[in-house]
Amino acid sequence: MFPIELSDHDGDALTITTRGTDVWITCTTERSEVTIGPIPRSALRDALADNPVDSDVARAPSENGS
Numbered sequence: 001m002f003p004i005e006l007s008d009h010d011g012d013a014l015t016i017t018t019r020g021t022d023v024w025i026t027c028t029t030e031r032s033e034v035t036i037g038p039i040p041r042s043a044l045r046d047a048l049a050d051n052p053v054d055s056d057v058a059r060a061p062s063e064n065g066s
Contacts, residue, residue, distance in 0.1 A: 007013040015026040017037075023044050024037030 001017050001019045003015055003017045005013055005015045011030060013026075013028040015028070017024045017026070018041065019038075021041050022038035023041050024035055025039070026033060026035040
């Protein structure tokens with residue numbers, strides 16, 4: 001597994017862990033932890049792309065409705 005961890009001054013953290021073609025994303029605060037995954041690496045890449053290709057990952061609408 002290959003983890004990447006980012007944290008803020010309060011100790012809250014975002015951890016992205018990859019293993020093979022799968023990804024897990026964990027958000028941690030003082031009181032709780034939430035993990036999603038495994039997600040196919042390609043689906044996460046497509047969801048985060050500026051011009052995503054067709055995938056089974058739905059993009060959430062932005063606050064301005066687009």
